[in-house]
Amino acid sequence: MKIIFLGAPGSGKGTQGEKLANQYGYQQLTASSLLRQTLQSGDDLAKQIQTDMDAGRLVSDALVWQVLSKEILRCERASQDVVLDGFPRSLAQLDFVNSASQQYDYLFYFDVSDHVVAQRICGRRVHLASGRVYHETYAPPKVPGHDDVTGEPLVHRPDDRIDVVSKRLATYHEKTMPILDVVRENISQGRGAIKSLVTLDANRSIEAVGDELASILGCA
Numbered sequence: 001m002k003i004i005f006l007g008a009p010g011s012g013k014g015t016q017g018e019k020l021a022n023q024y025g026y027q028q029l030t031a032s033s034l035l036r037q038t039l040q041s042g043d044d045l046a047k048q049i050q051t052d053m054d055a056g057r058l059v060s061d062a063l064v065w066q067v068l069s070k071e072i073l074r075c076e077r078a079s080q081d082v083v084l085d086g087f088p089r090s091l092a093q094l095d096f097v098n099s100a101s102q103q104y105d106y107l108f109y110f111d112v113s114d115h116v117v118a119q120r121i122c123g124r125r126v127h128l129a130s131g132r133v134y135h136e137t138y139a140p141p142k143v144p145g146h147d148d149v150t151g152e153p154l155v156h157r158p159d160d161r162i163d164v165v166s167k168r169l170a171t172y173h174e175k176t177m178p179i180l181d182v183v184r185e186n187i188s189q190g191r192g193a194i195k196s197l198v199t200l201d202a203n204r205s206i207e208a209v210g211d212e213l214a215s216i217l218g219c220a
Helices: 013-024 031-041 044-054 062-078 092-097 112-120 162-176 178-188 206-217
Strands: 001-006 027-031 082-085 108-113 123-126 132-135 197-201
Touching: 001 013, 001 178, 013 027, 013 082, 013 108, 013 206, 027 031, 031 044, 031 062, 044 062, 044 162, 062 082, 062 092, 092 178, 108 206, 112 123, 132 206, 178 197, 197 206
Parallel strands: 001 082, 001 108, 027 082, 108 197
Antiparallel strands: 123 132
16 A cells, blocks of 8 residues: 655644554655655765755755655565655656656545644644653643653744744645645546545544544555
């Protein structure tokens, strides 16, 4: 089984990817984590990525796809289920997916309102040393503003502030949302790498979304 998760930041796709990995043995593939792993390897691909970063450029879509496709192929050879989490994020990236030999059983679109995204992200607080994440409403610490384990102060990261979140959402609507129309058209015409598009109501609880996913994938 190969599936793709598409959704705004804060839509819950990362959380659901982790659940599929921990409970059902899926390999959760994200561009950011694989890029970090590749950089640590020091191979030729790592050197190309480092060159982009040293020049102050975003890592090119072509290099990102090389990293992802290498891991997708490894999982395929090992007969491992894959969830491609957060890629593609643009029509250009979708072209890479469609040009490869792999087929994807589902693209799950996590449909969530901007208001809910803002609530989820702006309410997050983090213990930087451990990476533990809390939420003022949904997962509050025992003592407000302090980590449950160490008692140290929690941090409101700059990326979790409303002005930054608004910009990220604007980019998502402009660059990523058009993917849905293209995928729907491809499916209707029998083209492309994605066989089916399923919309999930991601405004719901983690448990509700996870239960629906597990049912569709035959995990439940």
